[in-house]
Amino acid sequence: MTNDTRQVANLHVRDLTPFQSPRQLKELLPLNDAVAKTVAEARATIRRILNGADSRLIVVIGPCSIHDPQAALDYAQRLVKLQADLGDQLFLVMRAYLEKPRTTVGWRGLINDPHLDGSFDMAAGLTIARRLLLEINAMGMPVATEMLDPISPQYIDDQISLGTIGARTTEAQTHRALASGVSMPVGFKNGTDGGIQVAVNACVSAAGQHSFLGIDDQGQGSVVRTTGNPDSFVILRGGRAEPNYHEEYVVQAARLMREAHRTPAVMIDCSHANASGDFRRQEAVLHTVVDQVVRRVGPIVGVMVESNLVEGKQLLTSDLSALRYGVSLTDGCIGWETTERLLHEAHLALARRG
Ligand SMILES: O=C[C@H](O)[C@H](O)COP(=O)(O)O
Numbered sequence: 458m459t460n461d462t463r464q465v466a467n468l469h470v471r472d473l474t475p476f477q478s479p480r481q482l483k484e485l486l487p488l489n490d491a492v493a494k495t496v497a498e499a500r501a502t503i504r505r506i507l508n509g510a511d512s513r514l515i516v517v518i519g520p521c522s523i524h525d526p527q528a529a530l531d532y533a534q535r536l537v538k539l540q541a542d543l544g545d546q547l548f549l550v551m552r553a554y555l556e557k558p559r560t561t562v563g564w565r566g567l568i569n570d571p572h573l574d575g576s577f578d579m580a581a582g583l584t585i586a587r588r589l590l591l592e593i594n595a596m597g598m599p600v601a602t603e604m605l606d607p608i609s610p611q612y613i614d615d616q617i618s619l620g621t622i623g624a625r626t627t628e629a630q631t632h633r634a635l636a637s638g639v640s641m642p643v644g645f646k647n648g649t650d651g652g653i654q655v656a657v658n659a660c661v662s663a664a665g666q667h668s669f670l671g672i673d674d675q676g677q678g679s680v681v682r683t684t685g686n687p688d689s690f691v692i693l694r695g696g697r698a699e700p701n702y703h704e705e706y707v708v709q710a711a712r713l714m715r716e717a718h719r720t721p722a723v724m725i726d727c728s729h730a731n732a733s734g735d736f737r738r739q740e741a742v743l744h745t746v747v748d749q750v751v752r753r754v755g756p757i758v759g760v761m762v763e764s765n766l767v768e769g770k771q772l773l774t775s776d777l778s779a780l781r782y783g784v785s786l787t788d789g790c791i792g793w794e795t796t797e798r799l800l801h802e803a804h805l806a807l808a809r810r811g
C-alpha cells in the first residue's frame with residue numbers, strides 16, 4: 458500500500474465535452490425513404506461492379522474535403538445532371554470527405570472543426586454532416602467518405618454508400634475492425650510508402666470477424682462484435698517513391714488479392730501520390746486508367762478524382778471572410794469545367810468498348 462496521491466492520469470487532457478448520442482442525432486435528422494433508396498441501390502450497384510456483374514466504372518469524385526455545405530450541395534446538383542447523361546458507362550459517387558487525416562497537423566475536416574476556427578464543435582460538426590448527407594442523398598446522389606474516427610460512423614453510416622480507409626490508417630487494426638462491421642463496401646488505400654500488400658491484408662482482415670471497443674446507438678461504451686465485411690477492394694494512390702496507376706501495379710494488386718483469396722478489385726486514385734501532388738496531373742492519370750479499362754488490363758472497378766467547383770486550393774486563415782467559394786481547403790482539385798470535360802471523355806472512351 459502507498460499513500461502516494463500524485464496525479465498520474467489525464468495529465469495532458471484539457472477538457473472532456475459530452476455530446477449527443479447517435480440515436481439522438483438520428484431522431485433529429487432521420488433517414489427517409491428517398492435517402493434509404495439512394496443508399497441501398499448504390500451499395501447494391503457497387504457490389505455488382507466489384508463482382509464483375511456490372512461493367513460500369515465507379516467514379517468517386519468531388520472535393521478533397523467539404524468545408525462549405527452550400528458549395529457541396531451546389532456541386533452535388535451538378536453531379537446529378539452528369540449522372541443522368543453518363544450513367545450507362547459511369548457510376549458516379551460523390552466524394553463527401555468530412556474527416557481529414559493529416560501528415561502532421563492541420564484542419565481535420567468538417568466534423569472535427571465545422572466553424573473553421575479551432576473551436577472543434579464536433580456536436581455541430583456531426584449535425585451539419587448528417588444534414589448535408591441527407592440532402593445530397595435525397596437528390597439521388599450517393600456518397601463516399603473516408604472513415605477516420607472510429608466513432609463517427611455510428612452517426613452517419615446509414616448515409617454512406619462507399620467507405621474508404623486512407624493510406625495513413627490502412628494498416629491500423631482499429632480501421633480494419635471498423636471496416637469489418639460497416640454496412641457498405643470499403644476501399645483500402647495502399648500505404649503512403651506505396652506498399653500494396655498492406656491494403657490486401659486489410660481486405661483479408663476486414664472480411665473476418667472482430668470484437669472491439671466502441672459505442673452503441675445510445676452512446677454507451679460497448680463491445681462491438683462484427684460479422685466481417687465481404688465487400689472490400691484496393692485503392693492504388695501511389696507512394697512516396699513513385700505513382701502506381703500503371704498496368705504493372707494493377708496486375709500486381711490483382712495477383713496479391715487472388716493469393717489472399719479475395720475477389721480482385723482495384724480502384725485507382727488519380728490524385729495524391731499518383732498525381733505527384735499536382736491536381737492538374739489527374740487528367741493524364743485518368744486517361745491512362747480509362748485506356749487500361751478499355752483494354753481490360755485488370756480488375757479496375759473504379760477511379761477517384763479530386764474535383765471542386767473552382768480549381769486549385771486556398772489557405773485557411775483566421776479571416777474566414779477571405780475564403781473563396783468552391784475552392785478546396787486541403788489538396789488542390791480540378792475545377793468544374795475540367796471535371797465535366799474529363800467525365801464526358803471517359804464516357805466516350807468506355808462507350809466504344811466492344
Ligand atoms: O487528401 C488530403 C491530404 O493529402 C491528406 O489529408 C494529407 O494532407 P497533408 O499532407 O496536407 O496533411
Ligand SMILES: C=C(OP(=O)(O)O)C(=O)O
Pocket residue numbers: 521554558603622623624625646694726729
Ligand atoms: C487523404 C486521402 O488520401 P490518402 O489516404 O491516399 O492520402 C484522401 O483521399 O483524401
